[in-house]
Amino acid sequence: MKYRAFPALVIALLASLSTTAAPVSQQRLLSADSDTDNWLSYGRSYKEQRFSPLSEVNTDNVGELGLAWYFETDTHLGLETTPLVIDGVMYFTGAWSTAYAVNAATGELIWSFDPKVPREKSVTACCGVVNRGLAAWENKLFLGTVDGRLIAIDQTSGKQIWSSQTTDPDQAYSITGAPRVAKGKVFIGNGGSEFGTRGYVSAYDADNGEMVWRFYTIPGNPADGFENDAMERAAKTWNGEWWQYGGGGTAWDAIVYDPELDQLYIGVGNGAPHNRRIRSPGGGDNLYLSSVLALNPDTGEYLWHYQEVPADNWDYTASQQITLADIPWQGEQRKVILHAPKAGFVYIIDRANGELLSAEPFTTVTWASHYDMDTGRPVENEGQDYDGKPAVVYPSAIGGHNWQPMAYSPQTGLLYIPELDMGMPFDEIKGPDYKHLKRHFNTGYKLTQADASQRFTQALLKHLPKSHLLAWDPAKQEVAWKMPHPYIHNGGVLATAGGLVFQGTSDGRFLGVRADNGELLWTFNTQNSVLPGPVSYRANGEQYIAVAVGRGGALTMNTGKSFPTENPNNRIMAFKVGGSAVLPPVTVPDRPIPPPSLAMSDADVEEGRQLFQRFCSRCHGAYAVGDGSIPDLRYLEPIWHENFEAVVLQGLMEKAGMPRFDEALDREQVEKIHAYVIERAHEDHALRQESGWFADAKNAVIDVFARFMAWVIRTTTS
Ligand code: CA
Numbered sequence: 001m002k003y004r005a006f007p008a009l010v011i012a013l014l015a016s017l018s019t020t021a022a023p024v025s026q027q028r029l030l031s032a033d034s035d036t037d038n039w040l041s042y043g044r045s046y047k048e049q050r051f052s053p054l055s056e057v058n059t060d061n062v063g064e065l066g067l068a069w070y071f072e073t074d075t076h077l078g079l080e081t082t083p084l085v086i087d088g089v090m091y092f093t094g095a096w097s098t099a100y101a102v103n104a105a106t107g108e109l110i111w112s113f114d115p116k117v118p119r120e121k122s123v124t125a126c127c128g129v130v131n132r133g134l135a136a137w138e139n140k141l142f143l144g145t146v147d148g149r150l151i152a153i154d155q156t157s158g159k160q161i162w163s164s165q166t167t168d169p170d171q172a173y174s175i176t177g178a179p180r181v182a183k184g185k186v187f188i189g190n191g192g193s194e195f196g197t198r199g200y201v202s203a204y205d206a207d208n209g210e211m212v213w214r215f216y217t218i219p220g221n222p223a224d225g226f227e228n229d230a231m232e233r234a235a236k237t238w239n240g241e242w243w244q245y246g247g248g249g250t251a252w253d254a255i256v257y258d259p260e261l262d263q264l265y266i267g268v269g270n271g272a273p274h275n276r277r278i279r280s281p282g283g284g285d286n287l288y289l290s291s292v293l294a295l296n297p298d299t300g301e302y303l304w305h306y307q308e309v310p311a312d313n314w315d316y317t318a319s320q321q322i323t324l325a326d327i328p329w330q331g332e333q334r335k336v337i338l339h340a341p342k343a344g345f346v347y348i349i350d351r352a353n354g355e356l357l358s359a360e361p362f363t364t365v366t367w368a369s370h371y372d373m374d375t376g377r378p379v380e381n382e383g384q385d386y387d388g389k390p391a392v393v394y395p396s397a398i399g400g401h402n403w404q405p406m407a408y409s410p411q412t413g414l415l416y417i418p419e420l421d422m423g424m425p426f427d428e429i430k431g432p433d434y435k436h437l438k439r440h441f442n443t444g445y446k447l448t449q450a451d452a453s454q455r456f457t458q459a460l461l462k463h464l465p466k467s468h469l470l471a472w473d474p475a476k477q478e479v480a481w482k483m484p485h486p487y488i489h490n491g492g493v494l495a496t497a498g499g500l501v502f503q504g505t506s507d508g509r510f511l512g513v514r515a516d517n518g519e520l521l522w523t524f525n526t527q528n529s530v531l532p533g534p535v536s537y538r539a540n541g542e543q544y545i546a547v548a549v550g551r552g553g554a555l556t557m558n559t560g561k562s563f564p565t566e567n568p569n570n571r572i573m574a575f576k577v578g579g580s581a582v583l584p585p586v587t588v589p590d591r592p593i594p595p596p597s598l599a600m601s602d603a604d605v606e607e608g609r610q611l612f613q614r615f616c617s618r619c620h621g622a623y624a625v626g627d628g629s630i631p632d633l634r635y636l637e638p639i640w641h642e643n644f645e646a647v648v649l650q651g652l653m654e655k656a657g658m659p660r661f662d663e664a665l666d667r668e669q670v671e672k673i674h675a676y677v678i679e680r681a682h683e684d685h686a687l688r689q690e691s692g693w694f695a696d697a698k699n700a701v702i703d704v705f706a707r708f709m710a711w712v713i714r715t716t717t718s
Pocket residue numbers: 193194269270315317
C-alpha cells in the first residue's frame with residue numbers, strides 16, 4: 001500500500017496521530033493558557049477564569065454560528081457539567097455521576113462510564129443527582145460520585161482504575177462537584193450541610209487513590225479532641241452543641257490550586273442549620289463557615305482564611321467559583337482572588353495573605369450595609385437577622401450568584417457574573433420548637449402566619465426577582481454593563497479572545513454577547529434550559545463553542561418549568577461557524593385527566609401542601625410544578641395514584657431514584673400530600689381548558705410570577 005495512493009488516509013492518519021492523547025501532565029496544566037485548542041480542567045486553567053484564548057469566532061462572525069452536532073444523553077435529569085476537551089476528545093459527566101467521552105468534532109460516542117450509584121442516595125442529594133465535571137491527570141480522569149466515591153477512570157478505555165470512598169456512607173454526604181488535581185494529588189470536597197454533615201476537603205494520591213490528607217472546615221465535638229490547631233482556634237468561635245447538627249461548612253464546589261503561590265483555596269459552605277441561633281446559641285463567628293480558606297496543597301495545613309459572612313444566618317455559602325487574576329490595583333499589579341458568592345458582594349482578596357481589598361455589592365443586598373475595610377468585616381443591617389421578627393432579606397438563600405460558573409476576560413479586565421437579584425422571607429423557628437431531621441433538609445426558619453405572608457408578598461412585589469448577565473469592573477469596583485433576562489436562574493458564562501461572552505438562559509436561549517458592552521450578537525434556541533458554563537476548543541482546525549443543555553438541578557427543580565413542551569433528553573450541543581445540524585422538533589404532550597379529589601377537609605389538604613413543600617418540592621417543584629427533569633406529579637398516570645403510598649412510604653420506585661420517606665412521614669400525612677397533589681392536577685387541568693398551554697405572552701408573565709411565588713413559599717417552609 002503506497003501512501004501517495006491514499007492521500008486522504010494519510011491526512012486522516014496524521015490527524016489522528018496529532019490528536020492522540022498526550023498525557024495531561026503537570027507541565028501541560030501549568031501552560032494551559034497557551035494550550036489554545038484544549039480545555040484541560042474545570043475552569044480551563046488553574047486560574048479558573050473560563051477565558052478561551054481562541055478568536056476565530058469573534059464579534060464579526062458570531063452571527064454565523066450554527067449547531068455542529070449534539071449528543072443526547074438518555075435522561076431528563078440535570079446536566080451541570082463543564083466538559084473537558086483533550087486532544088480532540090470531549091469528556092463530560094451526566095446525572096447519577098456518569099461520564100462520557102465523545103469525538104469533539106462530531107459528538108460520536110467513544111465510551112461511557114456508569115459508577116452505578118445506589119438510587120436511594122437521591123434523598124440526600126440536595127439539588128438533584130447532578131455532577132459538574134471531571135479532572136484529568138496523566139492518562140486518568142477523576143470523577144466524584146453522589147454516594148461519595150472518588151473514581152479514577154482510564155482516559156482511553158473508560159474503565160475504572162481505582163475507587164476510594166471519601167465519605168462515611170452512613171452519613172448524608174454527597175459529591176456533585178468536580179475534583180481538581182495538582183502535584184500528583186486529587187482534591188475533592190462534598191456536600192450535605194443541611195442534612196447534618198460536617199464539611200471537609202481531602203487529597204488523594206492520583207496514582208493509587210490513597211488518602212494523603214484531610215482538612216475539616218469546621219470543628220467537631222471538642223470532647224473528641226481537635227484534628228489540628230486551626231480547629232482548636234475555630235472551636236472558640238462556636239457555642240452550644242453544633243456538632244449535633246453537623247454544623248455544615250461543606251466544600252461542594254470551588255477548590256482551586258494556585259501554582260504561583262503554591263496554595264490551595266477552598267470555598268467553604270454555609271452553616272447548618274441556617275438559623276445561627278439554633279446552630280450556635282450564644283453567638284460567635286463560626287469559623288470557617290462562609291470563608292475562603294488557604295491550605296498547603298502537600299499537607300493540608302491551614303495557611304490563612306478570610307471569612308466573608310461571619311456567623312452566616314442565610315445559607316450564604318462561599319463555595320462559589322474562585323477565580324485567580326492579576327489585576328491593576330491602585331497603581332500596582334496585585335495577585336488576587338475574584339469571588340462573587342451568594343452573599344451578593346464581589347470580594348477582591350489578596351491571595352498571598354487573605355487581605356480584603358474590596359467588597360462591593362453586585363446585586364441587591366440588604367443583610368449588610370457595607371464592609372468595614374479596617375476590620376474586613378461586614379456591617380449587618382438591623383432586623384435582617386430575623387431574630388424574633390420575620391424579615392425579607394436580599395439576596396435569597398439561592399444567592400446573588402450560585403454555582404453557575406462566571407468568567408473573567410484578561411482582554412477586557414471584566415468579570416462576567418450570572419446574577420440573580422432576588423430576596424426571600426425568613427421567619428425563624430425558635431430553638432425549643434426546632435426539630436432536627438437527620439437525612440432531611442434543615443434550615444431553622446419557615447413561613448407560617450397569614451399576616452406575615454401578606455407582608456412578605458407586598459415587600460417582594462415591590463421588588464420582583466430579576467436576573468442579569470452582569471459585567472463587573474474589578475479595578476473600578478462597579479458594574480460595567482448588565483443585560484437583563486426575562487427569567488430567573490440562568491446559566492454559566494464563557495469569555496473568549498474573540499471579544500465575546502457566551503451564556504445560556506433558563507428559557508432556552510444560548511447567547512453570544514459583545515464582551516466590552518453587552519450587545520447581543522447571536523441567539524440560538526436550545527429547546528431546553530441551559531445551566532452550566534460553556535467551553536471553547538479547537539478540533540480538526542475549527543473553533544467550537546459547546547455547552548450542556550437541560551433542566552434539572554436545584555434551581556429549575558424548585559421553580560418549575562418555563563416550557564409547555566415535552567423535555568427532550570438532556571444534551572451536549574457544539575457550535576461552529578457554518579454549523580448546520582438541526583434539532584428534532586419538540587412536541588406538546590397529552591396530559592392525563594386527573595382522578596377525582598380525595599374526600600378530605602380543606603385543612604387537611606392545606607396540611608398536605610405544607611408537607612409537600614417541605615419534603616417533596618425540592619425535587620418535584622414548589623406548588624407541584626415540576627421542571628420535567630423528573631415526573632411532574634400533576635400529570636401522574638392512574639397507576640401511580642393507585643400506588644402513591646407504596647411509592648412514598650415503601651420505596652416502590654427507590655431503584656429509579658425516588659427515595660422512601662417512611663422515616664419522616666406516616667400514612668395519614670402521605671394521604672394528605674396525595675390529596676394536595678390531586679387538587680393541583682385539577683387546578684392545572686382547569687387552567688389548560690381555559691387558556692391552552694401558556695402559549696400567549698399574558699400567560700408567560702403569569703407563569704414567571706407563579707413560579708417565583710412558588711419558590712418563595714417553597715424555600716420558606718423547609
Ligand atoms: Ca446550602
